[in-house]
Amino acid sequence: MSTKTKKLIVANWKMNPETPREARELFGRVKRLAARARAAHVVVCPPALWLPLMRSGVNLELGGQDLSAESVGSGAFTGSVSGAQLKYAGATYVLIGHSERRASGETDELIQRKLRAALRAGLRPILCVGERARDANGDYLQIIRQSLETATAEIPRAHLARLVVAYEPIWAIGEGANGADTPNAFLEQAIFIRRVMSQRLPPKQASALPVLYGGSVNEENAAAFLTIGAADGLLVGRASLGADKFAAIVKAAAERI
Ligand code: PGA
Numbered sequence: 001m002s003t004k005t006k007k008l009i010v011a012n013w014k015m016n017p018e019t020p021r022e023a024r025e026l027f028g029r030v031k032r033l034a035a036r037a038r039a040a041h042v043v044v045c046p047p048a049l050w051l052p053l054m055r056s057g058v059n060l061e062l063g064g065q066d067l068s069a070e071s072v073g074s075g076a077f078t079g080s081v082s083g084a085q086l087k088y089a090g091a092t093y094v095l096i097g098h099s100e101r102r103a104s105g106e107t108d109e110l111i112q113r114k115l116r117a118a119l120r121a122g123l124r125p126i127l128c129v130g131e132r133a134r135d136a137n138g139d140y141l142q143i144i145r146q147s148l149e150t151a152t153a154e155i156p157r158a159h160l161a162r163l164v165v166a167y168e169p170i171w172a173i174g175e176g177a178n179g180a181d182t183p184n185a186f187l188e189q190a191i192f193i194r195r196v197m198s199q200r201l202p203p204k205q206a207s208a209l210p211v212l213y214g215g216s217v218n219e220e221n222a223a224a225f226l227t228i229g230a231a232d233g234l235l236v237g238r239a240s241l242g243a244d245k246f247a248a249i250v251k252a253a254a255e256r257i
Contacts, residue, residue: 008233011240029243063093069113083121108150172215183229219248
């Protein structure tokens with residue numbers, strides 16, 4: 001089974017765990033379960049500092065949670081980590097525009113620069129988009145449209161072939177969330193996202209664009225997003241921090257067919 005047809009299960013560890021020992025332990029368990037899950041492909045995005053403690057494996061790659069918008073590999077940018085540095089530390093993917101980064105001031109323009117920097121470094125970008133609230137008129141769709149259009153503006157089509165989009169409604173993310181979206185609603189959002197991207201990409205490429213669902217994914221709802229919602233994968237926060245919960249999600253992806 002090629003990586004393309006496998007479901008992409010991305011673990012966003014955020015600022016967890018606190019110690020390198022815990023990071024190694026959790027990663028070890030994820031590595032073993034990924035090796036058994038042939039129909040799933042797992043990407044672990046730990047804090048950048050823990051990346052060198054980890055090695056990719058069978059059905060398993062590493063990702064960064066953010067990167068500098070500067071497309072140089074090094075320079076006078078205090079506190080920043082370049083795409084090239086992430087790559088040297090073992091990452092092949094990188095999250096871009098996560099809502100928790102947007103909440104600290106990232107704009108769609110900055111996200112576009114990060115997308116370029118990621119592509120230049122040879123990383124596979126996972127562009128996160130999603131609305132803060134859903135309104136009955138469907139105005140929120142314009143937020144998603146704008147995020148996609150601005151982030152990908154003027155990036156050559158050929159480069160966008162490596163893009164992954166994660167649809168994560170902000171109201172469904174994290175502790176204070178109202179719970180996950182529904183698989184049926186996700187299905188519609190994914191169609192909308194591919195329609196918007198068909199202005200940037202050739203039709204075949206737009207219809208093959210991987211769109212993941214994220215926001216309160218857990219072991220109970222994962223299978224429904226992958227089957228009813230036809231998600232190409234999942235972006236998992238809280239439930240990726242418990243090896244047993246995460247194992248159940250990966251298993252749902254591996255057994256869905
Ligand atoms: P959650 O986070 O699964 O804890 O809701 C998802 C995310 O922030 O990517």
